[in-house]
Amino acid sequence: KNQVEQSPQSLIILEGKNCTLQCNYTVSPFSNLRWYKQDTGRGPVSLTIMTFSENTKSNGRYTATLDADTKQSSLHITASQLSDSASYICVVSAIGNNRLAFGKGNQVVVIP
Amino acid sequence: DAGVIQSPRHEVTEMGQEVTLRCKPISGHDYLFWYRQTMMRGLELLIYFNNNVPIDDSGMPEDRFSAKMPNASFSTLKIQPSEPRDSAVYFCASSSTGEPQHFGDGTRLSIL
Numbered sequence: 432k433n434q435v436e437q438s439p440q441s442l443i444i445l446e447g448k449n450c451t452l453q454c455n456y457t458v459s460p461f462s463n464l465r466w467y468k469q470d471t472g473r474g475p476v477s478l479t480i481m482t483f484s485e486n487t488k489s490n491g492r493y494t495a496t497l498d499a500d501t502k503q504s505s506l507h508i509t510a511s512q513l514s515d516s517a518s519y520i521c522v523v524s525a526i527g528n529n530r531l532a533f534g535k536g537n538q539v540v541v542i543p
Numbered sequence: 544d545a546g547v548i549q550s551p552r553h554e555v556t557e558m559g560q561e562v563t564l565r566c567k568p569i570s571g572h573d574y575l576f577w578y579r580q581t582m583m584r585g586l587e588l589l590i591y592f593n594n595n596v597p598i599d600d601s602g603m604p605e606d607r608f609s610a611k612m613p614n615a616s617f618s619t620l621k622i623q624p625s626e627p628r629d630s631a632v633y634f635c636a637s638s639s640t641g642e643p644q645h646f647g648d649g650t651r652l653s654i655l
Contacts, residue, residue: 465643469616472649473648473649473650474547474634474636474646474647475586475634475646476646476647477643477644480643489651520586525561529574529591529593529598529599530588530599531588531644533585533586533587534585535585536585536639537582
């Protein structure tokens with residue numbers, strides 16, 4: 432079973448609307464959680480990183496939250512733009528381990 | 544500042560041929576990672592190096608895959624002989640300790 436599960440697998444939203452992506456993980460002992468954005472045909476790019484003590488982190492219109500007790504994270508996109516169309520990948524790392532656990536991504540399509 | 548550079552961007556070859564993928568990491572980064580990405584399985588770590596030394600190759604699918612890092616600025620991933628099921632996008636990433644992994648734009652490999 433994958434250690435990182437993301438939902439929904441894909442979604443379509445209207446330009447200007449908000450959306451929230453979910454990530455549940457079982458990685459332990461937890462070190463940090465990153466959200467990456469992957470545009471079509473490109474490599475993933477880090478958006479945010481959160482450690483155990485952080486509940487929320489923002490990067491422009493992207494806001495990530497973390498609940499380390501329930502092992503859940505979310506990525507909220509505010510006032511979506513066409514350029515937000517991409518796959519958003521949740522990545523979790525364990526303490527003392529350079530191997531990352533990757534979710535399969537949330538595919539977001541923003542339409543005008 | 545140049546990012547991670549991968550070549551070729553696309554490779555199409557016939558089953559049984561040798562394939563060599565190349566990666567130039569970001570200067571000063573001491574970690575280098577090779578990943579494979581497919582629709583079904585998402586991103587999977589194949590192998591990673593620290594200071595040019597292979598640390599964890601447990602993700603390498605089988606003996607047909609090999610990776611080398613002869614110096615701090617160059618790495619190769621070789622598949623010999625190639626098979627249709629090896630078709631995927633292969634990413635190289637580099638990082639410094641504690642920093643996010645920076646990904647190249649990948650090599651899209653198609654084995655006919």
